[in-house]
Amino acid sequence: MGIILGMALPYVAFSVFVVGTLLRIVGWMRIPVPFHLTLFPVPEDKAGSVRELVLEFVLCRSIYREDRLLWLWVWLFHVSLLMIVCGHVLGIYFLRQQFTLVGLSSETSQTLSVLLGGVAGAMMTLSLGALLCRRLFRREVRGLSEPDHYFELILLLAISVTGIAMYLPGLHAELPEVRAYMAGLLLLDPVPLPRSSPFFVHFLLVNLLMLYFPFSRLLHSAGFFVNRAMLAEAPPVYPTPDRSRPRSDFSSRKIHPDIPCPMNVADKEAGSK
Amino acid sequence: MKIPLRLAKREDLRIIGVEPVAEAELCSRTLELMGEFRAFARSFSVMLETCTGCGACAKACHSYLGTDDFFNIPAARAGLLRRIFSRYFTWSGRVLGRFSGAAEFGPGTLDSWVDYFYQCNACRRCAKFCPFGIDTGEIVLAGRTILTRLGRAPAFMVNIARNELTTGNNTGILKPAIIDSCSFLEEELLEETGLEIRIPVDKPNTEILYLPSSSELFVNSDTLMGAAKLFHYLGVDWTLSSTLLEAANYGLLFDLDVMKKHNNRMRIAATAVGAEKVVMGECGHGWRAAKMYSEGANGPFPFQLTHILELVTERLPDLNLTKLPIRATLHDPCNYGRGAGLVEEPRKIMHACVEDFTEMTPNRDRNFCCGGGGGLLMDEMTEIRMELGKEKSEQIRRLLPLDYIALPCASCKAQFPLLLKHYGMGEVRTGGVLDLVGRSLVLNRQQDERTSPQDCLGG
Numbered sequence: 001m002g003i004i005l006g007m008a009l010p011y012v013a014f015s016v017f018v019v020g021t022l023l024r025i026v027g028w029m030r031i032p033v034p035f036h037l038t039l040f041p042v043p044e045d046k047a048g049s050v051r052e053l054v055l056e057f058v059l060c061r062s063i064y065r066e067d068r069l070l071w072l073w074v075w076l077f078h079v080s081l082l083m084i085v086c087g088h089v090l091g092i093y094f095l096r097q098q099f100t101l102v103g104l105s106s107e108t109s110q111t112l113s114v115l116l117g118g119v120a121g122a123m124m125t126l127s128l129g130a131l132l133c134r135r136l137f138r139r140e141v142r143g144l145s146e147p148d149h150y151f152e153l154i155l156l157l158a159i160s161v162t163g164i165a166m167y168l169p170g171l172h173a174e175l176p177e178v179r180a181y182m183a184g185l186l187l188l189d190p191v192p193l194p195r196s197s198p199f200f201v202h203f204l205l206v207n208l209l210m211l212y213f214p215f216s217r218l219l220h221s222a223g224f225f226v227n228r229a230m231l232a233e234a235p236p237v238y239p240t241p242d243r244s245r246p247r248s249d250f251s252s253r254k255i256h257p258d259i260p261c262p263m264n265v266a267d268k269e270a271g272s273k
Numbered sequence: 274m275k276i277p278l279r280l281a282k283r284e285d286l287r288i289i290g291v292e293p294v295a296e297a298e299l300c301s302r303t304l305e306l307m308g309e310f311r312a313f314a315r316s317f318s319v320m321l322e323t324c325t326g327c328g329a330c331a332k333a334c335h336s337y338l339g340t341d342d343f344f345n346i347p348a349a350r351a352g353l354l355r356r357i358f359s360r361y362f363t364w365s366g367r368v369l370g371r372f373s374g375a376a377e378f379g380p381g382t383l384d385s386w387v388d389y390f391y392q393c394n395a396c397r398r399c400a401k402f403c404p405f406g407i408d409t410g411e412i413v414l415a416g417r418t419i420l421t422r423l424g425r426a427p428a429f430m431v432n433i434a435r436n437e438l439t440t441g442n443n444t445g446i447l448k449p450a451i452i453d454s455c456s457f458l459e460e461e462l463l464e465e466t467g468l469e470i471r472i473p474v475d476k477p478n479t480e481i482l483y484l485p486s487s488s489e490l491f492v493n494s495d496t497l498m499g500a501a502k503l504f505h506y507l508g509v510d511w512t513l514s515s516t517l518l519e520a521a522n523y524g525l526l527f528d529l530d531v532m533k534k535h536n537n538r539m540r541i542a543a544t545a546v547g548a549e550k551v552v553m554g555e556c557g558h559g560w561r562a563a564k565m566y567s568e569g570a571n572g573p574f575p576f577q578l579t580h581i582l583e584l585v586t587e588r589l590p591d592l593n594l595t596k597l598p599i600r601a602t603l604h605d606p607c608n609y610g611r612g613a614g615l616v617e618e619p620r621k622i623m624h625a626c627v628e629d630f631t632e633m634t635p636n637r638d639r640n641f642c643c644g645g646g647g648g649l650l651m652d653e654m655t656e657i658r659m660e661l662g663k664e665k666s667e668q669i670r671r672l673l674p675l676d677y678i679a680l681p682c683a684s685c686k687a688q689f690p691l692l693l694k695h696y697g698m699g700e701v702r703t704g705g706v707l708d709l710v711g712r713s714l715v716l717n718r719q720q721d722e723r724t725s726p727q728d729c730l731g732g
């Protein structure tokens with residue numbers, strides 16, 4: 001059991017996460033965009049479009065305009081998520097000594113790391129809680145919510161709560177042990193899971209999240225870019241430049257030969273122009 | 274909420290090339306069409322699959338604000354299609370079913386699509402406020418195309434599409450009637466200005482093919498006369514075409530095949546009169562269809578293409594305009610503001626034509642739809658359209674007293690008078706931007722004895 005959960009599951013989960021997500025994105029990208037879906041105004045040049053996209057991604061400006069409170073929670077959540085992901089990589093790899101790299105003392109680095117992790121964890125839990133409440137109590141959002149919306153929020157909440165639980169005395173996971181375990185995984189030489197029950201649950205839930213991610217609404221993170229890229233396309237210019245390639249086969253598709261159009265003859269002439 | 278929309282009869286559908294689907298095959302055919310659409314346009318699956326149900330779009334939609342019907346929330350509206358899509362086309366929906374919001378195709382499915390896809394003006398305002406830019410209007414147009422292919426389309430739209438395909442204009446008028454109406458308008462122009470201002474039809478070897486809304490021959494004729502005065506003043510070589518006397522393209526709003534077919538007429542008509550440049554008149558969705566869809570629908574478009582308001586703006590320094598002594602505002606048609614990026618031009622023109630130009634809030638790309646967009650102009654929908662226009666009416670009320678609302682779109686021109694009357698503001702006049710250009714353009718003699726707004730708005 002321990003072998004399956006500790007040594008096989010992470011590989012399976014990670015592969016599903018990566019491959020599944022890529023497949024979904026590739027699946028989208030293979031479909032043509034038959035028409036310009038530009039949502040105006042759009043910046044004049046590519047650099048402007050990229051800047052807009054990045055600003056929107058980093059600041060979630062559309063929500064900010066319409067619903068400040070939602071924006072607050074959404075933004076807090078995503079920022080804390082970013083902090084936590086980075087914190088995990090650095091904190092585990094450097095055993096909380098990462099801030100000594102910028103000249104702080106070992107103890108200060110330790111304290112700062114713990115503090116930042118705690119704050120980010122609290123922020124995440126709080127914002128997830130708020131988002132859950134919003135789903136439960138706002139009439140419109142509640143109507144829009146399906147069981148899996150709740151499931152995703154609760155799963156994330158459970159992950160952040162078990163993460164925070166490891167701060168409690170007695171439930172503490174030994175960082176060097178965790179590091180050794182992760183190193184084993186990464187070097188394809190897995191060792192048994194560290195013996196800490198919050199860590200065990202936390203780790204299992206993260207695996208579950210990875211397994212579930214490509215099939216879930218959490219894929220909105222990728223949809224953001226795929227969709228916004230369509231809306232930010234530069235509008236067409238006329239006469240159409242010679243170099244332009246057909247957007248899809250729709251432009252050359254023959255449709256309804258039986259549509260009664262007295263112009264059919266002229267139609268053919270124009271087609272050969 | 275059920276809507277009183279009248280659907281087209283089978284015979285009529287066949288005329289536009291649709292073979293209605295038998296009751297027993299509805300489910301399988303719907304799924305087939307959804308599959309086809311998914312493979313056809315990226316937007317369909319990306320937009321359906323990316324929604325997180327965050328609800329940020331709810332307050333952005335005038336349709337929801339006006340009707341207070343849950344399924345008019347953009348995400349809920351799209352959800353009617355999404356749940357079927359999930360069930361048959363996504364991994365999670367197939368495996369988890371209800372849990373991930375998927376639902377089987379059922380007897381009520383198509384009815385719900387009709388009811389809610391036709392309470393959407395395809396105004397794209399929701400896309401502005403959705404963090405991912407999900408454009409429910411786009412999903413709705415896809416859904417409407419699928420419904421049409423199944424044999425469910427509004428009688429009103431099918432009738433217009435038939436006119437477009439057979440006569441080249443929405444009203445279905447033929448060449449003799451077109452020539453008649455144009456000479457009538459020429460007489461009016463003569464009476465008003467004392468000048469021989471022509472409205473040429475099918476004039477060969479012309480530089481510019483002008484495509485007004487065909488409604489301007491009868492109801493919004495001030496717009497067409499404004500264009501005629503302008504071309505006259507500038508000495509432009511222009512003509513109308515009896516092959517295509519229409520800026521609109523209803524196909525965009527309910528059937529992409531009709532859109533493609535009708536769009537192709539722009540080439541045919543421009544070739545026929547030997548034009549180098551196609552200039553579009555005041556029509557919101559028509560301008561979006563022409564500008565944004567021509568290339569995608571029929572490949573490279575070998576003519577210049579521009580909007581009359583862009584042309585006016587370019588030539589503003591050449592125009593002798595007197596400012597009319599009125600207080601006026603501008604309503605940004607959704608298909609200009611968000612759909613085609615025609616925003617500053619009408620403003621520059623307004624500033625040049627009226628003394629007191631005032632903006633409504635929100636405006637430009639955040640403007641609310643008037644409730645007339647998306648082809649919902651059928652009589653039976655009037656009552657619902659008034660609800661859809663509620664937000665707009667409140668915007669207008671905040672600007673009172675007001676003499677004139679400029680509406681550079683034929684659908685807005687049809688919706689506004691009803692809306693204003695319904696909300697007790699019937700005294701405010703409406704019309705195009707070109708109408709104002711026509712009135713403030715100093716053609717030959719001084720027209721400045723007019724002092725009251727009534728005078729300069731023509732009674």
Ligand code: SF4
Pocket residue numbers: 144323324325326327328329330331347348402403404405406407
């Ligand atoms: S704002 Fe966008 S993601 Fe949120 S519910 Fe509406 S469509 Fe879905």
Ligand code: SF4
Pocket residue numbers: 333334335336337345346347350392393394395396397398399400408409410411413642
């Ligand atoms: S396109 Fe306009 S009417 Fe349709 S759902 Fe979006 S905001 Fe509402």
